Amino acid sequence: MAVSVVMPALEMAQESGKLVSWLKNEGEQVRKGEMLLEVETDKAVVEVEASSDGILAGITAQPGDVIPVGHTIAWLVQPGESPPSPPSAHILSGRRTDASPVAAAGVAASEPSAPAAVRISPKARRLAKEHDVDLSQVRGSGPGGEILADDILAAADQVRLKPDTTYESKSADESQAVTTIGRLMAERTTQSWTTVPHFFVSREVDAGALKAARDAMLPAVEKSHAVKVTFTDLIVRAAARTLKRHPRLNASWTGDHIVVHSEINVALAMAVENAVVTGVIPHTDAMPVAEIAVRRRDLMQRATVGRLRPEDVGGGTFTISNLGMYDVDAFTAIIVPPQAAILAVGAVVDRVVAVDGKAAVRPMMTVTLSCDHRVVDGARAAEFLRDLVTALHEAER
Secondary structure, eight states: OOEEEEOOOOSTTOOEEEEEEESSOTTOEEOTTSEEEEEEOSSOEEEEEOSSOEEEEOOOOOTTOEEETTOEEEEEEOTTOOOOOOOOOOOBOSSOSSSSOOSOTTOOOOSOOOOTTOOBOHHHHHHHHHTTOOGGGOOOOSGGGOBOHHHHHHHHHHHHHSOOTTOOOSSOOOOOOOOHHHHHHHHHHHHHHHHSOEEEEEEEEEOHHHHHHHHHHHHHHHHHHSOOOOHHHHHHHHHHHHHHHOGGGSEEEOSSSEEEOSSOOEEEEEEETTEEEEEEETTGGGOOHHHHHHHHHHHHHHHHTTOOOHHHHSOOOEEEEEOGGGTOOOOOOOOOTTBSEEEEEOOOEEEEEEETTEEEEEEEEEEEEEEETTTOOHHHHHHHHHHHHHHHHTTTO
16 A cells, blocks of 8 residues: 655644655665655754655655645555555745745746756765756766766866856855755854844853762763763753743744743754754753763764754754853854744853952853843843753752
C-alpha cells in the first residue's frame, strides 16, 4: 500500500516548509528511519526520516519549492505498485520573504534546476543551489550523463576563476558563496531586528557559586554520563527554573495576542560553519544538570555535521546565547521570533569588586536579557533577571 510523503510541520504555527533537497532518488528503495529529505525551517535545515519502507515515487516537489504543511510531495510504494494519481500542484513561491505564504499556488521555484531529462544526485543538486551553479551549463560525468557532486564543484571553481568584468578593482576581492543555513540566518535576524521592538537589561553576576558547582559536579557526571558539565549547562538549568516563576518571559507574540507556553523548552544558540543555529532542550525545567549536559553535547555534535532532526529545532520557548568561551565580556543578542526573550552570556573574568565594603577579586560574569516590548515590559524583565541572578548565586544547591 502506497504511503504518502507530506511536508511536515516542524515548528509551532508553521504553515509551509521549503524543500531543500531529496536525499534519495526517484525509484530508489527507502527503509523506514532513513533520511529522506531536507526541509528548511525558520531556524535551521533539518533532515526528515522516511515513515515506512518503500520505493520513492511520484515526486511532485523539487528543491526550492515552498509547500503547505500536510500536502503530499511524493509516495513510498511497494514493488510493482504505482503511486496514486497526483493532485494538482500546490506549490508556493520558491523563496519566502516572511513567515506567511505570499505567492499564488503553482508558481515555480526561482532557483536553478536541471532539465527534466537530466539526472542529478541529491547532493549535487544541493551543492548547485549553495554555489549558485546553473545546471543547464553542467555536463554530467556519471552513468547516463548523471550530474555528480564533483561536476558541481568543478563548475563552481570555474565561476570563481572567471574574471569579473563588471567591477574594476586593484584589490583581490573575494566572493564567498552563502550556504542555505547562512542565508536563512541572515533573513531571520534581519526580520527580527527590523520588526521586533527590542530592549535590553543587564546585570553583573558573581560566578563563584557557579564555578564551585561545576567543579563539584564534573567528576561524578563525567564518570556516569561521559560528558563534562559546563557553565552553559548550569545557566540553562537556572534559567529554566526561573522561567517557571516568570511565565511571561516564556511566551510568544503571534501578531494580535500573546501565547504563554505551558512547556519550558530552552534553546541554545550554536555556532556552525558560516552560521548559527538553535537546538532545543525540551522540558528543560524538569531535567537535572547531567541530562542537560548530555542533550547539549548531542545537539552540538549533530549541528556540527548538519544532522539536526526536526525535534532538535522545534518548540523552543526561550533562547540562551553564550559567547563566554570566546572571551567576550558582554554583548546583546537578537531575539528569535516568536519568542519573547533571549539571554546573552559573557565570559567569567576575575574582577575587583566591593564585597562587604572591601575590595576583593571575584569571578564575575555579565548577562544581558533582550526582550520583545510587545510581550515583556521593563519591570518584568528586571524581576526575571533579579531572580535569575539569585538562582546563579545558589547554583550549588
